[in-house]
Amino acid sequence: MTSPSSGDEPVERMIELRLPSRLGYEKVAMDTASSLARRMGFGADRVEALRTAIAEAVTNAIEHGNAQDSGMRVLVMLTARPDELVVSVADQGRKQLDQDQTTPSPRIEDAFSRQDKGGWGIWLIRELMDEVEFTVAPSGGNQVRMVIHLER
Amino acid sequence: MELSFPSELGFEKVARDAVAAFARRLGCDRERVEDLKTALGEACINAIEHGNGRTPGLHVDVSCFGSEDRLTVEVRDRGLKRYQGGDQVAGIDLKLRGLAPRRGMGLMMIEQLVDEAGFTESPDGGNHFRLVLYYHRT
Numbered sequence: 526m527t528s529p530s531s532g533d534e535p536v537e538r539m540i541e542l543r544l545p546s547r548l549g550y551e552k553v554a555m556d557t558a559s560s561l562a563r564r565m566g567f568g569a570d571r572v573e574a575l576r577t578a579i580a581e582a583v584t585n586a587i588e589h590g591n592a593q594d595s596g597m598r599v600l601v602m603l604t605a606r607p608d609e610l611v612v613s614v615a616d617q618g619r620k621q622l623d624q625d626q627t628t629p630s631p632r633i634e635d636a637f638s639r640q641d642k643g644g645w646g647i648w649l650i651r652e653l654m655d656e657v658e659f660t661v662a663p664s665g666g667n668q669v670r671m672v673i674h675l676e677r
Numbered sequence: 678m679e680l681s682f683p684s685e686l687g688f689e690k691v692a693r694d695a696v697a698a699f700a701r702r703l704g705c706d707r708e709r710v711e712d713l714k715t716a717l718g719e720a721c722i723n724a725i726e727h728g729n730g731r732t733p734g735l736h737v738d739v740s741c742f743g744s745e746d747r748l749t750v751e752v753r754d755r756g757l758k759r760y761q762g763g764d765q766v767a768g769i770d771l772k773l774r775g776l777a778p779r780r781g782m783g784l785m786m787i788e789q790l791v792d793e794a795g796f797t798e799s800p801d802g803g804n805h806f807r808l809v810l811y812y813h814r815t
Contacts, residue, residue: 538682538683538685538688538733539683540680540681540682540683540688540691541679541680541681541682542678542679542680542681542695543678543679543680544678545678549702550678550699550702552698552701552702553678553695553698553699553702555698556694556695556697556698557680557691557694557695557698559694560690560691560693560694560695561691564687564690564691
C-alpha cells in the first residue's frame with residue numbers, strides 16, 4: 526500500500542487521528558502507528574521505538590499541552606512515504622511549551638528527586654527518532670514532528 | 678475518536694487496529710473486539726471499493742463514540758457509488774447454489790457480528806454506515 530504509484534498520483538499517504546485528551550488514549554495512537562509501520566516494512570525494534578516516542582509525545586500533549594481537558598483534542602498525523610514515516614502530534618496549546626524545554630539533557634539525580642520521575646519524554650523522543658522538530662501547530666498549539674527512516 | 682485514511686486497500690487493517698485499541702480502552706472483552714474488527718474491516722472495504730471507488734485522494738472517515746453501554750462506530754465515504762438498498766438481500770443458500778449474486782456477503786457477515794448495523798441518513802451525499810456493539814451481549 527506504500528509502493529510508489531505511476532503517473533501524477535502522490536506517493537505519500539496520510540492518516541489523521543483525533544483523540545480526546547484523556548490518559549490511556551495514547552494507546553490508540555501507538556497501535557495505529559505501529560499497525561501502519563509494520564505494513565510499511567519497519568522491523569520489530571523500530572516499531573517499538575516508534576511506539577515509545579508516540580506514547581511520550583501524546584501523553585505530553587494530553588497532560589501539558591491540553592492540560593487534561595478531555596474536551597480538547599490531540600491530532601496525530603501519520604504520513605507514509607516510500608522511505609520514511611512522518612508522525613506529527615499537535616495539541617490545542619492550553620499551555621505553551623517553553624522552547625528551552627525542547628532540548629533537554631536531564632540528569633538522573635534530578636529525576637530521582639522528582640515525585641513523578643518525569644522530565645525524560647522529550648529527551649527520549651530525540652534518542653529514538655531520526656528527526657525531531659518542535660513547532661507551533663496551525664491551531665496555535667504545540668506540535669512535534671518526528672521522522673523515522675525506513676532502512677531496507 | 679476520529680480517524681481518516683486514504684481509499685486504498687490495506688488501510689482498512691490500520692483502521693481495524695485503531696478501533697480495536699479504542700474498544701479495549703472502553704473495556705470491551707477480547708472476543709467482542711475481534712467481532713468488531715472483522716465487521717469494521719468489511720465496512721471499510723465497502724467504503725474504499727464502492728463508496729470511494731479506490732481513489733486514494735478521497736478519504737474514508739471513521740468516528741467512534743463510547744457511551745455507558747455501547748460503542749458506536751460510523752464509517753463515511755464520499756458516495757461515488759451509493760448503496761442501493763431496498764431489495765431483500767438474498768440468503769446464503771441461494772448464493773451458494775449460484776442462484777443469487779455472490780456480492781453482499783460482507784453486509785451479511787457484519788450483521789452477524791455486531792449488535793446493530795446499517796446505513797443511516799447522509800445529507801452530504803456519501804454513504805454513512807453505522808455499527809453498534811453492546812459491551813455485554815444481551
